[in-house]
Amino acid sequence: MAVLRYADGPGVTYEVYVEANPSRVWELVTDIHLPARLSPELQRVEWLDGTDELTKGAGFLGYNSHPRIGDWRTASYVTELDQQRVFGWVVTDVDGAFAGPDGAGRADVASPAATWRFELEPEENGTRLRQTVRVGPGRSGLSLVIDQAPEHEEQIVESRLGQLRSHIESVLDGIKALAENRTP
Template sequence: MRYADGPSVHSDIHIDAPPSEVWALVTDIHLPARLSPELQRVEWLDGATETTLGARFAGHNRHPLVGEWRTVSHVVELTDERLFTWAVTDADGRFGEPVTDPAGRLATWRFELSPEAGGTLLRQSAELGPARSGVSLAIERKPEAEEAIVAARLKDLRSGIEATLNGVKDIAEGRR
């Protein structure tokens, strides 16, 4: 898989809680920072205080190979109790020219919810690109290893997604 192909990863989990309860958790932008190995903290921008279409938030990340960096995410899709999508941009220019338009995203993240067997099926997904990112920098250093670099990044993202989904499940089902 090449970076230009927009590689993606997703994982699903069944949660024994209604979509309304799961929705309240996944639209709390602070929750993933408690559950993810990479995302360290988040804060709303522009005076926003809740997840609404067009709202922006900053994410502070850490990865052993890339170090620390900040992103700015834009809520680009929001369907109550069904879909929450945010486009991640490199507003600080960590990986190239600064990008503030969500069309120039370095990744797209999504939570999808659907009722299932008296509870909720929750899917989280991430798609890389099209803008430059830490993956782009690694590929530039070793272009012959592009497929391995992309595969390693998708493996990291899957691990983070599964940690987040399991954490949401534990909270929603009262185990946390």
């Protein structure tokens, strides 16, 4: 049985079938402000540098809150953008809140705190919508928790992945409801 380690970049995926065409689902998925309405952790989002157009390389700030680690900001950068198919971004520690003792890990797109991705596939009369998150390899709030109890890393990572899956479920179920013209 493999040991679950943060440095290995573990992740979770959740998917739903949405009774709406891919263009409608894409419109919702690429609205960077929408997840803040649907997620218990992400509080709000704003574009970096006055940008308000979703393009590869575009950046946005995320304002987050978690009962165990408090409030923090992240800077995310669009890394994948394939119209009506894939929208992906990396999350960095813009303020150095989770940087290690040497300051490593701050705003490093090459070593992100997390990598997120939406995938859309036409299916029957609707869309198969999938969201994936991979944590690490860069430092994040999870790193701080592991630093406090490294002997429990596997349980800490497993617990966080469970939380992230729950957050993804909330977001995808909300997108599904909106795309199908229901109240999320």
